[in-house]
Amino acid sequence: MTPGARFQEAVALLEAIASSDRPADGTVSAFVRARRYMGAKDRRAVTTLAWGVLRHRARLTWHVEARRGTPTPRTLALASLLLVDGQAPAAVRALFDARGRTPHEPPPLSSAEGALIDALAGRTLADPAQPLAVRLEIPAWLPDRLAPVWGDDTEAELAALLPEAPLDLRVNTLKADRDTAVAALAAEGIATIPGTLSPWALRAEGRPNVAASAAFQQGLVEVQDEGSQLIALLTEAGPGMAVLDLCAGAGGKTLALAAAMENKGTLVATDVSAGRLERARTRLHRAGVHNVTRRVLDAETGRWLKRRKGSFDRVLVDAPCSGTGTWRRNPDARWRLTPAQVESLCAEQAGVLARAADLVRPGGRLVYATCSLLPEENEGQITAFLAAHPDYRPHPAPDGQPWHRFTPARHGTDGFFVAVLDRIVP
Numbered sequence: 001m002t003p004g005a006r007f008q009e010a011v012a013l014l015e016a017i018a019s020s021d022r023p024a025d026g027t028v029s030a031f032v033r034a035r036r037y038m039g040a041k042d043r044r045a046v047t048t049l050a051w052g053v054l055r056h057r058a059r060l061t062w063h064v065e066a067r068r069g070t071p072t073p074r075t076l077a078l079a080s081l082l083l084v085d086g087q088a089p090a091a092v093r094a095l096f097d098a099r100g101r102t103p104h105e106p107p108p109l110s111s112a113e114g115a116l117i118d119a120l121a122g123r124t125l126a127d128p129a130q131p132l133a134v135r136l137e138i139p140a141w142l143p144d145r146l147a148p149v150w151g152d153d154t155e156a157e158l159a160a161l162l163p164e165a166p167l168d169l170r171v172n173t174l175k176a177d178r179d180t181a182v183a184a185l186a187a188e189g190i191a192t193i194p195g196t197l198s199p200w201a202l203r204a205e206g207r208p209n210v211a212a213s214a215a216f217q218q219g220l221v222e223v224q225d226e227g228s229q230l231i232a233l234l235t236e237a238g239p240g241m242a243v244l245d246l247c248a249g250a251g252g253k254t255l256a257l258a259a260a261m262e263n264k265g266t267l268v269a270t271d272v273s274a275g276r277l278e279r280a281r282t283r284l285h286r287a288g289v290h291n292v293t294r295r296v297l298d299a300e301t302g303r304w305l306k307r308r309k310g311s312f313d314r315v316l317v318d319a320p321c322s323g324t325g326t327w328r329r330n331p332d333a334r335w336r337l338t339p340a341q342v343e344s345l346c347a348e349q350a351g352v353l354a355r356a357a358d359l360v361r362p363g364g365r366l367v368y369a370t371c372s373l374l375p376e377e378n379e380g381q382i383t384a385f386l387a388a389h390p391d392y393r394p395h396p397a398p399d400g401q402p403w404h405r406f407t408p409a410r411h412g413t414d415g416f417f418v419a420v421l422d423r424i425v426p
């Protein structure tokens with residue numbers, strides 16, 4: 001493909017993302033799958049430009065509007081070439097010279113687009129005139145909600161959500177120890193360093209295609225953020241226990257819990273989404289896990305759970321949440337979240353927590369986790385839960401706080417909140 005044709009495909013991809021309700025990564029995968037004619041280099045160029053626009057959308061929009069332009073996928077992509085990639089105006093104009101050579105070239109530059117290129121020449125993406133929400137690429141309603149938690153650190157915490165997240169792996173201790181996994185990956189050209197917080201964690205250097213490696217396919221490692229591993233560790237599930245992973249999804253934490261249990265005891269993985277639970281099947285098989293029962297949360301499972309009141313040593317609620325802590329990975333998610341969605345998620349979280357409360361045995365433990373930074377989804381939920389459930393006590397974190405908080409700025413992980421609650425013996 002010519003550079004112009006790649007630009008044109010990136011604009012088409014951005015249009016597809018803008019007109020879809022799906023998260024961008026799903027649209028990107030479908031877009032690429034439907035274009036078998038694109039080679040690996042074309043694919044990389046097209047998706048890199050599109051992700052660059054999504055990751056810098058607020059600042060690019062600000063620049064286009066400041067030059068009296070209209071922000072569209074095409075004008076934002078032009079601005080991204082100049083301000084994110086640092087291309088020279090002449091090189092950007094040259095993308096449009098090839099018109100007529102192939103049917104895939106972009107339409108010619110309009111005079112307004114030409115003027116925009118000239119006006120952006122020599123500028124930088126960051127501009128002191130940009131308001132805080134633009135500079136931090138966040139919806140304007142967010143900073144006020146976070147200030148009570150982060151105080152003076154709010155800006156630094158939000159800024160740490162801007163760069164791309166590193167690629168973390170969890171060593172599957174059912175199949176390998178960390179040194180064995182490091183050596184197996186290195187033999188395939190994948191360099192890793194041990195994580196500093198989770199004893200299972202490895203951080204990959206660069207962005208290797210781990211899923212294509214034999215080490216991954218043989219189940220020695222899984223892709224999982226180090227902070228996510230900490231949630232499983234804080235659950236302190238052990239061999240022989242009865243454990244319930246109530247919002248198991250595609251099984252990320254279920255896999256880690258099963259490894260901590262050394263495949264011994266019973267681990268029940270439930271979720272309202274049959275599709276997500278189905279995706280866990282292959283992962284569990286690859287990891288050599290055989291103490292897990294997957295159950296879709298329908299009426300029958302509801303009745304089944306009612307008969308198991310007070311019977312689980314551990315219940316993990318990895319709650320559905322705003323995902324604000326994972327915005328390094330999902331730059332478009334910032335622009336999809338609304339206060340109304342947060343409100344409805346909070347109601348759902350309270351419902352899941354109330355259901356979980358009855359299932360823990362006295363002396364057992366309920367762990368509530370989110371990948372959210374918003375206090376109403378975190379300490380707000382736990383404060384209300386503890387007020388309504390006097391049989392629960394928070395199990396304090398090492399710093400004496402009643403809960404744990406992990407952030408990209410402080411820990412280099414995604415943003416997580418974890419409350420470990422002990423059910424007291426009456």
Ligand SMILES: C[S@@+](CC[C@H](N)C(=O)[O-])C[C@H]1O[C@@H](n2cnc3c(N)ncnc32)[C@H](O)[C@@H]1O
Pocket residue numbers: 246247248249250251252253254270271272273276297318319320321348352
């Ligand atoms: C944060 S995700 C879980 C991620 C998963 N634990 C992992 O580690 O890969 C939250 C999950 O909660 C599920 N969910 C939403 N509402 C639920 C409910 N009322 N009860 C149980 N699960 C629910 C969603 O389908 C989603 O899979």
